Amino acid sequence: MSHITLTAKAVARSxxxxxxxxxxxxxxxxxxxxxxxxxxxxxxxDVFEVSVDTTxxxxxxxFKNTTSAHxxxxxxxxxxxxxxxxxxxxxxxxxxxxxVLICKGNAGARAGxxxxxxxxxxxxxxxxxxxxxxxxxxxxxxxxxxxxLGYGMKRGTLLLANTPAAQATWIDCGFHTLPFLNILYxxxxxxxxxxxxxxxxxxxxxxxxxxxxGKAEILVIQP
Amino acid sequence: MVINGVExxxxxxxxxxxxxxxxxxxxxxxxxxxxAANAMTGFATxxxxxxxxxxxxxxxxxxxxxxxxxxxxxxxxxxxxxVLMQQLETRMGxxxxxxxxxxxxxxxxxxxxxxxxKHLRFFGDGHQVSKQIPDASGKLxxxxxxxxxxGEFLTEETTGMVRAIGGGNFLVLGASQAQVLTAxxxxxxxxxxLPNVIMPFPGGVVRSGSKVGSKYPKMFASTNDAFCPTLxxxxxxxxxxxxxxxxxxVVNGLTFEDIAISMKAGIEAACRLGKENGIFRVSAGNYGGxxxxxxxxxxxxxxxxxxx
Numbered sequence: 464m465s466h467i468t469l470t471a472k473a474v475a476r477s478x479x480x481x482x483x484x485x486x487x488x489x490x491x492x493x494x495x496x497x498x499x500x501x502x503x504x505x506x507x508x509d510v511f512e513v514s515v516d517t518t519x520x521x522x523x524x525x526f527k528n529t530t531s532a533h534x535x536x537x538x539x540x541x542x543x544x545x546x547x548x549x550x551x552x553x554x555x556x557x558x559x560x561x562x563v564l565i566c567k568g569n570a571g572a573r574a575g576x577x578x579x580x581x582x583x584x585x586x587x588x589x590x591x592x593x594x595x596x597x598x599x600x601x602x603x604x605x606x607x608x609x610x611x612l613g614y615g616m617k618r619g620t621l622l623l624a625n626t627p628a629a630q631a632t633w634i635d636c637g638f639h640t641l642p643f644l645n646i647l648y649x650x651x652x653x654x655x656x657x658x659x660x661x662x663x664x665x666x667x668x669x670x671x672x673x674x675x676x677g678k679a680e681i682l683v684i685q686p
Numbered sequence: 687m688v689i690n691g692v693e694x695x696x697x698x699x700x701x702x703x704x705x706x707x708x709x710x711x712x713x714x715x716x717x718x719x720x721x722a723a724n725a726m727t728g729f730a731t732x733x734x735x736x737x738x739x740x741x742x743x744x745x746x747x748x749x750x751x752x753x754x755x756x757x758x759x760x761x762x763x764x765x766x767x768x769v770l771m772q773q774l775e776t777r778m779g780x781x782x783x784x785x786x787x788x789x790x791x792x793x794x795x796x797x798x799x800x801x802x803x804k805h806l807r808f809f810g811d812g813h814q815v816s817k818q819i820p821d822a823s824g825k826l827x828x829x830x831x832x833x834x835x836x837g838e839f840l841t842e843e844t845t846g847m848v849r850a851i852g853g854g855n856f857l858v859l860g861a862s863q864a865q866v867l868t869a870x871x872x873x874x875x876x877x878x879x880l881p882n883v884i885m886p887f888p889g890g891v892v893r894s895g896s897k898v899g900s901k902y903p904k905m906f907a908s909t910n911d912a913f914c915p916t917l918x919x920x921x922x923x924x925x926x927x928x929x930x931x932x933x934x935x936v937v938n939g940l941t942f943e944d945i946a947i948s949m950k951a952g953i954e955a956a957c958r959l960g961k962e963n964g965i966f967r968v969s970a971g972n973y974g975g976x977x978x979x980x981x982x983x984x985x986x987x988x989x990x991x992x993x994x
Contacts, residue, residue: 521824561826580818601817620817642789642840643817643831645753650820680815 465489466519467496470512471528477552478510481535485522485543485562491515526551531571537564540581546655553590556583559600565656572609575602578619582650586657594621597679601647603658616672616679622647623683626667633671633681640664641682687985689954691961692968696985699855699949699970700978704733704763705770706850706940707800708793710746711782712757722788723758725781730762730773731887734907738764738773739852739938741884752791752821753840759793761884763852763938770847771800778806778841783832789840792827796846803830803841816843852938854945854982855971857895857913858956861964863931867891869959870933873952883939883948895934895971910971928966946982946992953988 467488471478479501488496493515497508507513522543526536534552537545541560550568557576566574569587575594581601588606595614603622612627644664651658661684669681687694711726713719723742730740740762751757762777764770782790783806790802807814810832818826828843858873860866874890877883885891900908911917912924913932925932935952939945959965970984986992 563820599816601819618815620815639837641831641838642753642755643819643829643838645755646819646829646840647817649752649754649822653820653822653824678815 464517464519464522465491466516466523466525467491468514468516468525468527469507470514471526471530471533471549472510472512474510474530474532477532477534478505479535480526480533481538483507483524483526484537484540485524485545486541488524489522489543529568531569534571536566537562537583540564550587555585556581556602559583563654565654565658567656569606575600578602584651584654584656584658594619594679597621603661605657613672613679613681615675617676618678619680621679621681623681624661626683627681630671632674633669634673636668636670636680638665638667638685641666641668644682687988689957689988690959692957692965694953694984694988695967695969697970698972698975698984699853699982700972700975701851701853701855701945701980701982702765702978703980704739704765704850704852704938705767705847706761706763706852706938707770707774707845707847708743709760709762709774709802709845710751710757710791710793711760712746712751712753712755712789712791713785714755714787716745716756716758718785718787719756719758722782722785723760725785726777727760727762727886728781731892733763733765733769733852737769738762738777739884739886740777741886741890741938743881743884744878752842753789755789761882761938761940763850763884763886765852767798767800767847774845775801775805778802779809782841783809783834783839786836791842792845794846794848796848798847799844800847802843802845803832804843806830806841807832848940850938850940851942851945851980853978854937854939854949854980855934856949856953856984857932857934857967857969857971858965859913859925859929859932859967859969861928861930861966865959865964866931866933868963869956869965870935872959873935873956876951876955877935877937877948880944880948880951882941882944883937885935885937887936890935892934892936893932895932898973898977913969924969926966934971942980942982943992946987949982949984950987950990950992953984 525546529549537556547566553571555570555574559578561581572590591609599619665685666682727740743759746757807830815831832839895910896907
């Protein structure tokens with residue numbers, strides 16, 4: 464399996480990273496990856512330094528030095544793992560189908576938009592419309608969240624370290640100790656992430672978005 | 687063959703192909719794990735009347751369970767996959783779902799996965815929540831969270847079903863009921879230390895061994911009169927005048943080796959009491975060798991000819 468590291472070069476424009484997925488880059492050489500087109504007039508070589516480690520146990524992509532200009536990271540990912548050591552732009556992990564996406568920095572707007580499965584873990588802050596129209600899966604944010612959190616969210620779990628602003632279409636279900644969190648936290652322990660340190664099973668549960676299906680939950684971790 | 691003055695008959699136990707599964711039950715503490723597991727494995731001594739044969743395999747420490755709580759592993763066996771699936775679902779619904787703080791997880795991997803909480807989830811009446819979480823090896827497992835009055839009932843969606851063997855057995859023949867029971871208790875204590883087997887009868891011991899058929903046309907099994915001490919002289923008895931009591935230990939396991947090893951451990955423990963404590967003979971139950979697919983020959987097993 465290959466672990467591909469993409470180190471971002473300084474850019475003055477937004478970069479659409481949706482094609483740079485672990486499964487899409489598997490088996491490709493550095494030359495093949497650098498030649499890939501990100502837009503009509505933009506190739507990977509223009510915006511990333513590429514290195515490939517073929518001794519990895521699992522397919523993975525690591526983005527380094529990225530900023531809010533790097534959008535659509537992990538878009539539609541179906542397997543493997545993506546690590547973002549810097550910040551990420553809008554639509555981080557949008558339409559995620561499976562796999563694990565860890566962002567150590569901040570994410571832009573619409574993180575986890577229409578996500579269906581898998582885990583999106585943001586160690587920094589998330590922008591507006593985080594988890595919008597999310598269909599299922601687990602989205603964690605250790606920092607703060609922006610406006611319209613979980614807008615149109617149908618199912619799935621939004622795990623937060625900080626209490627979000629109250630919203631009319633999200634209903635407070637009170638405080639609970641949930642046994643499944645132990646299993647979820649156990650799966651975090653395998654990851655190189657601050658999420659591995661989360662241990663409290665005590666949460667405040669909100670359900671929403673009542674403007675739609677209303678079967679999603681926000682779990683705010685209690686100290 | 688004689689061990690510590692106890693004669694080992696040159697005979698064999700006749701066992702059958704079964705389907706088996708393992709379930710891990712956890713709870714807030716072992717007391718409640720036992721409450722759940724005892725209910726689930728209750729009335730599961732024999733497939734003849736109970737549908738399944740089930741028992742507690744062993745205790746699990748918090749490190750060994752998926753949710754980090756203390757628990758128990760339970761083995762369940764049936765003659766066919768359909769009955770096993772049916773019984774597992776019924777017992778999950780009536781014994782685990784109902785037990786405060788209890789949760790259930792798959793205890794065995796197999797290509798044949800059967801429902802653990804897959805259908806039970808509908809008890810949630812639409813409020814049930816599915817979570818797919820990777821296990822230690824990164825493989826995704828699906829769990830169901832079902833809202834119940836004590837909080838949330840957590841169960842894995844499926845568990846594995848494997849080919850297994852049921853009906854390994856041996857008989858302990860001795861001078862008195864009390865002495866034979868003491869020997870059987872020692873045997874059960876030794877056998878419970880071993881993995882992949884359960885002894886489904888009360889306390890692991892059965893006193894009403896049966897033979898095929900009966901004088902009554904509607905009965906397909908009846909008392910094993912050849913081993914009933916009060917019928918010595920009346921029927922064609924297997925017992926000599928000294929024997930006043932016979933008890934049987936039945937063992938079900940995942941493989942032939944598992945059963946053979948546990949039978950060896952059990953017989954050796956029973957024989958340790960020896961002739962001076964009223965244990966005279968060890969025999970085994972069979973149907974002439976024509977019904978069961980597996981024959982556990984006592985003497986080769988005790989000579990250590992079967993190893994894992």
